[in-house]
Amino acid sequence: MTASPSPTLARHDLIARFTEIVGPTGILTDAADTAPFCTDWRDLYHGRALAVLRPADTEALSRIVRLCAEHDVPMVPQGGNTSMVGGATPDGTGREVVICLSRMNRIRNIDPHDLTMEVEAGVTLKAAQEAAWEAGFMLPLSISSEGSAQIGGVLATNAGGNNTLRYGNARELVLGLEAVMPDGGVFHGLRRLRKDNTGYALRQLLVGSEGTLGFITTAIMQLSPQPREIVAALCAVEDADAALKLLGLLRGRDPALVQAFEFMSGTGMDLVTSLIPATSLPLEERAPAYVLVELATPRPDAELREYAEGVLGDALEAGIITDAVIAESEGQRAGLWKLREEHAEAQRRAGASVKNDVSVPVSHVPELIKRATAACTALIPGIRPAPFGHMGDGNIHFNLVQPEGMAPEAFLARSHDIMDTVAAIVKELDGSFSAEHGVGQLKPYMMPAWRGGAELAAMRHIKAALDPRNLMNPGKVLPPATQDA
Amino acid sequence: MTASPSPTLARHDLIARFTEIVGPTGILTDAADTAPFCTDWRDLYHGRALAVLRPADTEALSRIVRLCAEHDVPMVPQGGNTSMVGGATPDGTGREVVICLSRMNRIRNIDPHDLTMEVEAGVTLKAAQEAAWEAGFMLPLSISSEGSAQIGGVLATNAGGNNTLRYGNARELVLGLEAVMPDGGVFHGLRRLRKDNTGYALRQLLVGSEGTLGFITTAIMQLSPQPREIVAALCAVEDADAALKLLGLLRGRDPALVQAFEFMSGTGMDLVTSLIPATSLPLEERAPAYVLVELATPRPDAELREYAEGVLGDALEAGIITDAVIAESEGQRAGLWKLREEHAEAQRRAGASVKNDVSVPVSHVPELIKRATAACTALIPGIRPAPFGHMGDGNIHFNLVQPEGMAPEAFLARSHDIMDTVAAIVKELDGSFSAEHGVGQLKPYMMPAWRGGAELAAMRHIKAALDPRNLMNPGKVLPPATQDA
Incomplete structure (x- = not known):
């Protein structure tokens, strides 16, 4: 490895100091060892690292950060390495250290009265979910990477x-946080308070800052009781307008029951049922679009199935939906979810595709789908728009599959045209270019146009104030100042 | 008036420039006119103002702020002037301008699909609640000052x-915000997005910053469906431990139904029923403590009353509560709430009292009550601890009424001893010295001991970064740097 030495300390001296802090098992320096930490899981970004450091506790992390601050060593926090936007991958200079908190992986406490769980950054989301469940509660946060994603990263990316x-x-x-700030100071905010108006919202600021303002080391998470009844239904609808009406009907009766509201296009469903083994449409006829609704309640004797039959019956009668099937068993419920979850894989099998993780106000989802479908079809005739996702919160994965027979390379060569086309419509609808995945190193260039002016200026001021040497995950979230309008 | 002139512009020139922006009806300068804006409603703080400015829109506010920034004029945002901690009162120098957004009082939009309301800063909370209700929804935020408190202040103080x-x-x-930043730039964040991971949580940071980081001018608030059934019950319990068990039972069955969970001491209830006309205990026997439970749901046919009877019956059988009464009518429900709401007035009539707006983790409420009761009784024999409040979120108004027969002045002379005694216990229980009321100018001195170290340092860095001249509500929230440990 030929990494540039730190400006103030020779590389081997730095390594020695790091080793002193984390012990020989807490540091990797050989290129072969550090390589897996220097590439994102989608294989889009390839960096190098001076070292990968794995401190065992907050105290050790704080010492590392102080050392890095002293010697101008940039730091890249990494959890389960599941970023969709290269948010945890170092740059190519070899000057950066990757810092992983995977050794901080204790679930410290679950409190049944406070409905809280105290969990360290290195615990996987799945392990946290399971521990909560075993204690009789539910950690109501679920993402597809939950088996690998760690709490620190889950929170850093909101x-x-x-x-x-x-x-x-x-x-x-998140009710409480402990974090190591860019100067190595420890923010002791592991409070379990539902009400606390004593100063600025540092906790909320650190969550979602993608490791650019500090390291989240431990969190107090809010738990919920486990649902005692869950009912899933697949509904056929004419279009997204009808889906929106269905959402209004369900939320108007009781929003607390609506646990998921997932939109799927007819095109996307066709791809799933034709390309994924052991899937089939559990409705009599193909529809232009579908909604997977999941209702849940911890209330005993809530008669949720009867409730679901009633509300879906009303929706059918009102012409909001054209058909529906309610899962009769856990197996059938899993089957309905499989239709939703296999969308990404089915699209992959159908050829090249372009993904857009966008959100708009819930009321604008139908317009987004209509306009973006028309615009992309005008751009590339035969393109197969297959939007799907979390319509209940306005977050649509507006994915587009290549026309049948087109060369994948030719389609992918138009990726940016397609993305720009969708983005322009999302922007007109007051939406977001990154609903869930964050900014990372993939999308900072979009910040000036979308979050510019006083908003980006304030973000830059905050970054400079908390991390004046720009050592915390540099190059992520904020674009170089030269890109500002 | 003999206010010092601005360092760079004579007073009359500044006034002329302000008048140019807000028009003659938008500015007050005579001491008699500005006086009501220079004193808090509790009459604890008395300041002076160079002028009171009432801009009609964001554009005018932005111009004012730029002018103030240019000429080093400190600004004090003021809404309904209902702060409990002097958060909206200017200092005594006469250099500060008070800026009121009461002319910005439009409810711009209510969206039934997004369940959102776009509302300007000068709208009173009550007017916003009523508009939401008339549109068929509920703005689920309610405080005792809602008739005067304005949205801008409600959000600025979280x-x-x-x-x-x-x-x-x-x-x-709050889903979206527009704000004027300390340099006069406008943060255009009036988005209605449930998911948006594009940079730092500025919205959350501005909310609760008590006007020290900018002016909130407009907000998108999240609405809920109206409840179709509401059931209120007054339960008698042996102590706060039993109340905690009752809360666990209710939340274990369905937390979505629990809309209020208010604790009251036997002492406090005795004061209410003996000192407030037209109140009486609707239970057969006096109890050591009480809980007012309110359940609500928008779900039709939820049979909430039967549900309440069931769960309270179980609580009775398990010995968690000793008695309970469920309101049979709206009038009875109002009667139960009157018992809770008259606590402050009854305490006032009983003599001098000392108030503590504290919070602890919900699980620690019983210990707080036990320890603080014992400690205060040891401090002043005969003192009447009458803790009450939002036990469901750990927020207890730990108020103490003077011993019978003691001279009020003698009791109040011990105020700080009493507050320090309660605070010490709250601190040991990882609580907050200001659950709801904020810091204002009353409590900044407590920040170093309670939120010191890296936390206060980060707050100071953020303040200095966004408001480098310390012109936004100076002297509020953050103590002078000399007070840091």
Whole structure:
């Protein structure tokens, strides 16, 4: 390895100091060892690292950060390495250290009265979910990477997922935080308070800052009781307008029951049932679009199935939906979810595709789908728009599959045209270019146009104030100042 | 008036420039006119103002702020002037301008699909609630000052209230914000997105910053469907431990139904029923403590009353509660709430009292009550601890009424001893010295001991970065740097 030495300390001296802090098992320096930490899981970004450091506790992390601050060593926090936007991958200079908190992986406490769980950054989301469940509660945050994603990264990126419409994003589920700030100071905010108006919202600021303002080391997460009844139904609808009406009907009766509301296009469903083995449409006829609704309640004797039959019956009668099937068993419920979850894989099998993780106000989802479908079809005749996702919170994965017979390379060569086309419509609809995945190193260039002016200026001021040497995950979230309008 | 002139512009020139922006009806300069804006409603703080400015729109506000920034004029945002901590009162120098957004009082939009309301800063909370209700929805934020408190102040102070345990604090109810930053730049964040991971949480940071980081001018608030059934019950319990068990039972069955969970001491209830006309205990026997439970749901046919009878019956059988009465009518429900709401007035009539707006983790409420009761009784024999409040979110108003027969002045002379005694216990229980009321100018001195170290340092860095000349509501929230440990 030929990494540039730190400006103030020779590389081997730095390594020695790091080793002193984390011990020989807490540091990797050989290129072969550090390589897996220097590439994102989608294989889009390839960096190098001076070292990969794995501190065992907050105290060790704080010492590392102080050392890095002293010697101008940039730091890249990494959790489960599941970023969709290269948010945890170092740059190519070899000057950066990757810092992983995977050794901080204890679930410290679950409190049944406070409905809280104290969990360290290195615990996977799945392990946290399971521990909560075993204690009789539910951690209501679920994303597809939950088996690998770690709490630190989940919070740093304000993860969303299927249940945001009911329980909120990660930010809303965090009651307390401990974090190591860019100067190595420890923010002791592991409070379990539902009300605390004593100064600025540092906790909320750190959540979603993608490791650019500090390291989240431990969190107090808010739990929910386990649902005692869950009912899933697949509904056929004419279009997204009808889906919106269905959402209004369900939320008007009781939003607390609506745990998921997932839109799927007819095109996307066709791809799933034709390309994924052991899937089939459990409705008599193909429809232009579908909604997977999941209702849940911890209330005993809530008679949720009868409730679902009633509300879906009303929707059918009102012409909002054209058909529906309610899962009769856990197996059938899993089958309905499989139709939703296999969308990405089916699209992959159908050829090249372009993905857009966008959100708009819920009321604008139908317009987004209509306009973006028309615009993309005009751009590339035969293109197969297959939008799907979390309609209940306005987050649509507006994915587009290549025309049949087109060369994948030729289609992918138009990726940016397609993305720009969708983005322009999302912007007109007051939406977001990154609903769930964050900014990372993939999308900072979009910030000036979308979040420019006083907003980006304030973000830059905050970044410069908390991390004046720009050592925390540099190059992520904020674009170089030269890109500002 | 003999206010010092601005350092760079004579007073009369500044006034002329302000008048040019807001028009003659938008500015007050005579001491008699500005006086009501220079004193808080509790008559604890008395300041002076160079002028009171009432801009008609964001554009005018932005121009004012630019002018103030240019000429080093400190600005004090003021809404309904209902702060409990002097947060909206100018200092005594006469250099500060008070800026009121009461002319910005339009409810711009209510969207039934997004369940959102776009509302300007000068609208009173009550007017916003009523508009939401008339449109068929509910703005689930309620505080006792709602008739005067304006949305701008409600958000700037992250108001809480009775329903936080169900719907969250003000911060959780804000989906979008427009704000004028300390340099006069406008943060255009009036988005209605449930998912948006594009940079730092500026919205959350501005909410609760008590006007020290900018002016909130307009907000998108999240609405809920109206409840179709509401059931209130008054339960008698042996102590706060039993109340905690009751809360666990209710939340274990369905937290979405629990809209309020208010604790009252036997002492406090005795004061109410003996000192407030037209009140009486609707239970057969006096109890050591009480809980007012309110359940609500928008779900039709939820049979909430039967549900309440069932769960309270179980609680009775399990010995968690000793008695309970369920309101049979709206009138009876109002009667139960009157018992809770008259606590402050009854305490006032009983003599001098000392108030503590504190919070602890919900699980620690019983310990707080036990320890603080014992400690205060040891301090002043005969003192009457009458803790009450939002136990469901850990927020207890730990108020103490003077011993019978003691001279009020003698009791109040011990105020700080009493507050320090309660605070020490709250601190040991990882609580907050200001659950709802904020810091204002009353409590900045407590920040170093309670939120010191890296936390206060980060707050100072953010303040200095966004408001480098310290012109936004100076002297509020953050103590002078000399007070840091």
